[in-house]
Amino acid sequence: xxxxxxxxxxxxxxxxxxxxxxxxxxxxxxxxxxxxxxxxxxxxxxxxxxxxxxxxxxxxxxxxxxxxxxxxxxxxxxxxxxxxxxxxxxxxxxxxxxxxxxxxxxxxxx
Amino acid sequence: xxxxxxxxxxxxxxxxxxxxxxxxxxxxxxxxxxxxxxxxxxxxxxxxxxxxxxxxxxxxxxxxxxxxxxxxxxxxxxxxxxxxxxxxxxxxxxxxxxxxxxxxxxxxxxxxxxxxxx
Numbered sequence: 001x002x003x004x005x006x007x008x009x010x011x012x013x014x015x016x017x018x019x020x021x022x023x024x025x026x027x028x029x030x031x032x033x034x035x036x037x038x039x040x041x042x043x044x045x046x047x048x049x050x051x052x053x054x055x056x057x058x059x060x061x062x063x064x065x066x067x068x069x070x071x072x073x074x075x076x077x078x079x080x081x082x083x084x085x086x087x088x089x090x091x092x093x094x095x096x097x098x099x100x101x102x103x104x105x106x107x108x109x110x
Numbered sequence: 111x112x113x114x115x116x117x118x119x120x121x122x123x124x125x126x127x128x129x130x131x132x133x134x135x136x137x138x139x140x141x142x143x144x145x146x147x148x149x150x151x152x153x154x155x156x157x158x159x160x161x162x163x164x165x166x167x168x169x170x171x172x173x174x175x176x177x178x179x180x181x182x183x184x185x186x187x188x189x190x191x192x193x194x195x196x197x198x199x200x201x202x203x204x205x206x207x208x209x210x211x212x213x214x215x216x217x218x219x220x221x222x223x224x225x226x227x228x
Contacts, residue, residue: 001153001154002153002154002155003154032212033213035213035214035216037218042220042221043220044114044204044217044218044219044220044221045204045218046218047216047217050213050216056216088154088155090155090214090215091214092213092214096171097168098145098157098159098160098168098170099145099147099208099213099215100157101147101155101156101157101214102154103153103154104154
């Protein structure tokens, strides 16, 4: 069981907007920024979002992030077939004194 | 572009020590922190520990007694040792770069499957 909670799956059709949630607690998301990653199994996870809502360089504007309290979300607008991947969140945990991660959400583009 | 690559034995016997190396290209390892993270079958990602070249390190409490990490700047490598392994240590092991203490990683390696079995 992961420290950060994500839905195991999400789906959408091309062009749609989908959102993936990430829920934590006061010791992690509640007091530290969220990062988001895109992961194709067997390859290195790719950084998407840092500091809750800031895109890393070369990340398309279709990807956006937000945070409120102890939860955050990743939104993908104008969904494309190439967006079909796993997405997971991460945040520093003050109690662990290390990073904690979400269990990942498999996004399917129908 | 920074690239990380994990390497080491893919099969380790129970009670032995798992030893992995992360080779970094495209940048110096002296400036950053480096983490090892693993994902057991059917489970989420778990942080193993982090280290920097200056000697600062921290390990997950659940693994601390069995973990060693080191940094070799001459080879641009970070190493992981996990002693007294059991089947529960079977996982995909990732190395990752941490831009600053108290931040999650930014760059990751592709991961390496390590199986503990006799």
